[in-house]
Amino acid sequence: MTTSAVPAPRTQVTRKDVARFAGVSTAVVSYVVNKGPKRVAPATEAKVQEAIRLLGYRPNAAARALKLGSTETIGLIIPDNSNPFFSSLARAVEDAAAELGYALLLTNSDGNLAKERRNLRNLAARQVDGVVLSSVLFEPDLAELEFDDIPAVLLDHDADTPGFNSVGVDRVTAAKSAVEHLIGHGHTNIALAMGINTGNFMDGREQGWLQALTEAGLPEGPIVRSFFTRDGGYTAGQRLLASANRPTAIFASSDMQAIGVLRALREAGLSVPEDMALASFDGSAEAEYSWPALTTVEQPAQAMAEAAVAALIGARRGEKPEHRTFPTQLRVRNSCGCH
Structure with a gap:
């Protein structure tokens, strides 16, 4: 059986055009496009797919949504x-x-x-x-x-x-593990670079930082609140370095903040981790490829x-x-x- 010629260009190719070109019913075209509910023989499906490709047919999304209720x-x-x-x-x-x-x-x-x-x-x-x-x-x-x-x-x-x-x-437990790791390196003055949240509630990362310090019998380190961004971390790093109670380690509530902190430390002529240790939260790819690579809590x-x-x-x-x-x-x- 010979297929009909490709129809002249028109505003919209319909399912009927595809059916006519492939030599099948419109129901078969529907089964192929919707992958069911009935199965179509492989050879027939191939003809329909070829017709769809040649004609440039695109199913009507609005009509499909109305039919499926989705x-x-x-x-x-x-x-x-x-x-x-x-x-x-x-x-x-x-x-x-x-x-x-x-x-x-x-x-x-x-x-x-x-x-x-x-x-x-x-x-x-x-x-x-x-x-x-x-x-x-x-x-x-x-x-x-x-x-x-x-x-x-x-x-x-x-x-x-x-x-x-x-x-x-569990942000509390996750942040606590990072701060406990810094404590394990001998740090007793650990700062927090905490992101600003709109709801003004206490973030689990801040709770975890505080719990780790409290359970280790350490005083609360300095806190700087800034945006969850590189620029926010950069500002936080500058403020912590200018603090009268300058820390020896910083826990940043996001990798992006930690990247900004790294820049602030480099500009101040400090080495990481020799002069200042750093850990963060998120586990983004950027944390792995920063220098030095960031110790971070990875979310799945x-x-x-x-x-x-x-x-x-x-x-x-x-x-x-x-x-x-x-x-x-x-x-x-x-x-x-x-x-």
Whole structure:
């Protein structure tokens, strides 16, 4: 059987055009495009796929969403995708979503509550099937999503929030392990470069730092609060060096802050770890390739992302919300004094 000629270019190629060109029914084209519900013989599927390629057919996403009751899209809100940790987290969420046939809409809040709420409104208006949110608040306002019955998962969240699915690590225990490691090197004056959070709540990383010092019988070291950025860390490093109670070691609440601290120390003519030891939190790739390489608490980005996407799908099926805590790992490198 000979196939019909390629139709002249038109505004939109339809499923009927593909069916006519491949010599099959429109139902068969639908089975191929949607990968079911009925199986299609390999030879027939090959003809349909060739017709789709030659004609440049693109399924109507709006019509498909209406038929399935799903846009097959997940929204993701993170503070800053230029931060290597959040960049890797976003990539892991995208990969996990794609494995289940979902596309990803990525937005940034810049750590700003107004932008976070605007992003939530925009995603709700697009009727996404769920939202993965790394919020600036411990208990974010998700009324926009709840009104449209859109499930949400709190990502990079360190405690159970009743009524919500959440995924994260025990920041208190994780930070404590890093500070205890610095104490093990003989440091008794350990500072904290702490990121600023919008909700003004005590971050688990600060709690872990304080617990480690208290249990070791050490005084509370100096604290400088700045943004979770390289520039924020740079400013924190300068202020700690100018402090009357200059520390001998610093725990930074993010790798990006630690990178900024490194610059401040270098500019002051200090060596790491000889003059000042340093440890951080996140476990981004940048921590491994800084100089010296950073001792850091590594969060399992891939496992957290996969759990977040799975929780969204589970919520759509009516499964009860839960909090999942993942273990961290202290990656010991050179900045703390280890070789």
